Amino acid sequence: MKARVLINKGNIVGEIDDRLYGSFIEHMGRAVYGGIFDPEHPMSDNYGFREDVKALVKELNVPLVRYPGGNFLSGYKWEDGIGPVEKRPRRLDLAWQTIETNEIGLHEFMQWANELEIDVDMGVNLGTRGIDAARNLVEYCNFPGGTYWSDLRKEHGAQKPFNIKTWCLGNEMDGSWQIGAKTAEEYGRLASETAKVMKLVDETIELVVCGTSISTLPTFGSWEQTVLEHTYEHVDYLSLHMYYGNPENDIENYLAKSLDMDRFIKGVIAICDSVKARKKIEKTLNLAFDEWNIWYHTLDTDEQIEKWQVARPVLEDIYNFEDALAFGCLLITLLKNSDRVKIACLAQLVNVIAPIMTETGGESWRQTIFYPFQQVSTFGRGKALVTNVRSDSYDSKDFSNVPYLESIVVENEERNELTIFAVNRSLEEEMTLELDLQGYKLHSVVECSTIAGHELKATNTKGQEQVKPVKNEQVAMTDNGIDVKLPALSWNMLRVKTKQ
Numbered sequence: 001m002k003a004r005v006l007i008n009k010g011n012i013v014g015e016i017d018d019r020l021y022g023s024f025i026e027h028m029g030r031a032v033y034g035g036i037f038d039p040e041h042p043m044s045d046n047y048g049f050r051e052d053v054k055a056l057v058k059e060l061n062v063p064l065v066r067y068p069g070g071n072f073l074s075g076y077k078w079e080d081g082i083g084p085v086e087k088r089p090r091r092l093d094l095a096w097q098t099i100e101t102n103e104i105g106l107h108e109f110m111q112w113a114n115e116l117e118i119d120v121d122m123g124v125n126l127g128t129r130g131i132d133a134a135r136n137l138v139e140y141c142n143f144p145g146g147t148y149w150s151d152l153r154k155e156h157g158a159q160k161p162f163n164i165k166t167w168c169l170g171n172e173m174d175g176s177w178q179i180g181a182k183t184a185e186e187y188g189r190l191a192s193e194t195a196k197v198m199k200l201v202d203e204t205i206e207l208v209v210c211g212t213s214i215s216t217l218p219t220f221g222s223w224e225q226t227v228l229e230h231t232y233e234h235v236d237y238l239s240l241h242m243y244y245g246n247p248e249n250d251i252e253n254y255l256a257k258s259l260d261m262d263r264f265i266k267g268v269i270a271i272c273d274s275v276k277a278r279k280k281i282e283k284t285l286n287l288a289f290d291e292w293n294i295w296y297h298t299l300d301t302d303e304q305i306e307k308w309q310v311a312r313p314v315l316e317d318i319y320n321f322e323d324a325l326a327f328g329c330l331l332i333t334l335l336k337n338s339d340r341v342k343i344a345c346l347a348q349l350v351n352v353i354a355p356i357m358t359e360t361g362g363e364s365w366r367q368t369i370f371y372p373f374q375q376v377s378t379f380g381r382g383k384a385l386v387t388n389v390r391s392d393s394y395d396s397k398d399f400s401n402v403p404y405l406e407s408i409v410v411e412n413e414e415r416n417e418l419t420i421f422a423v424n425r426s427l428e429e430e431m432t433l434e435l436d437l438q439g440y441k442l443h444s445v446v447e448c449s450t451i452a453g454h455e456l457k458a459t460n461t462k463g464q465e466q467v468k469p470v471k472n473e474q475v476a477m478t479d480n481g482i483d484v485k486l487p488a489l490s491w492n493m494l495r496v497k498t499k500q
């Protein structure tokens with residue numbers, strides 16, 4: 001099969017915000033306890049954080065981490081996580097039916113994030129709490145000193161403010177499962193007043209207001225409309241959440257699900273812009289896709305895991321080869337919409353539906369989805385180019401005209417590089433991809449790699465990372481571009497040096 005990609009220098013989708021490669025750590029499962037934090041582990045630092053996990057997080061080049069939840073956030077009292085650890089309360093976490101020890105709280109997490117040079121995207125609880133707790137938290141984190149909360153932070157060891165820039169106004173407040181779920185009217189009013197007051201404490205912060213928590217909810221669309229009627233002026237981003245999976249075991253349909261993500265994003269943009277037009281406001285609202293991933297392997301089995309234990313090991317999806325391909329299509333879709341999606345958080349980072357897995361007290365390893373994320377996060381920086389794809393297509397159960405080729409080209413001017421990310425969705429056919437790179441003079445191919453040739457259900461396990469990129473030798477420069485062969489069912493990255 002043949003396919004073609006045409007780009008023209010200067011024809012860009014948008015500047016890619018580094019925060020497109022954000023992730024998420026929630027106090028749930030073994031993300032914190034047994035994941036990033038494991039004081040008994042031989043590889044832990046003086047604070048109890050695992051060095052091997054830190055090294056893997058560094059490999060992923062994550063610039064931003066959303067914290068501390070998730071559903072956990074809506075029942076959380078942030079004050080439980082400050083002050084002497086031995087005095088902190090053990091609490092029921094009703095969202096995940098666990099015991100929260102509060103051994104890790106604000107200061108400990110900021111220590112971990114600062115060391116890794118990761119910014120924190122902090123959530124305020126709008127489930128069981130509201131304006132007062134939120135404004136106190138902003139004061140505690142960002143006010144220099146001389147007030148009750150900022151001085152308390154100093155007393156607890158942080159002389160300098162944390163200066164947290166990005167904040168979430170609650171989590172999935174439209175979901176019936178959410179502690180303190182609200183109607184759009186109720187949430188819209190609360191979010192707008194909370195936003196106003198948080199910005200009175202620190203006018204430099206940016207706020208993410210909750211959009212729909214799954215695009216299949218019947219309230220999708222009207223929720224956004226109503227919430228934005230109340231909050232548009234006060235907030236900076238609207239959130240989207242979506243998880244995909246292959247429970248029906250239909251690979252062609254599974255790989256097409258990124259088309260749903262694209263439709264979802266474009267729909268939300270349309271709603272934002274309609275509110276902007278109606279309100280006659282100059283500001284354009286951008287999007288924070290602050291929970292996205294593959295999640296389905298553990299949905300039926302987690303119920304059986306004993307409740308009310310510390311670090312109840314839920315959502316430990318083990319990803320396979322086909323998940324990595326579907327995941328790659330989702331990543332490309334985020335890049336294709338990077339003019340408006342400025343923040344995205346891969347949910348989550350460690351152990352909980354995560355690219356990084358650990359054994360408590362034992363080894364750590366990279367899941368199959370680790371590699372596409374790592375490649376895009378490392379080399380997908382700069383400008384996303386309008387990527388015209390000509391490819392045969394197919395129809396699947398839920399989608400029609402699904403192109404066999406999913407692709408995006410990114411230009412990095414500092415490195416004089418073009419990077420092409422591509423998925424060949426064809427089950428059987430290798431694809432000869434012609435890249436027509438108009439306006440560029442090519443110097444050389446820097447790297448060409450592929451993840452291909454595995455059983456669909458092949459996984460990575462401790463000490464055995466079989467699903468990972470290998471060198472693709474089938475690449476050649478031509479007069480006006482590059483020809484590369486993409487194996488059937490493959491994730492690919494091609495880096496090309498350009499002449500100035």
Ligand code: AHR
Nearest residue numbers: 026070071072171172347
């Ligand atoms: O990421 C896991 C959960 O998914 C989060 O806690 C919640 O926000 C979403 O429903």
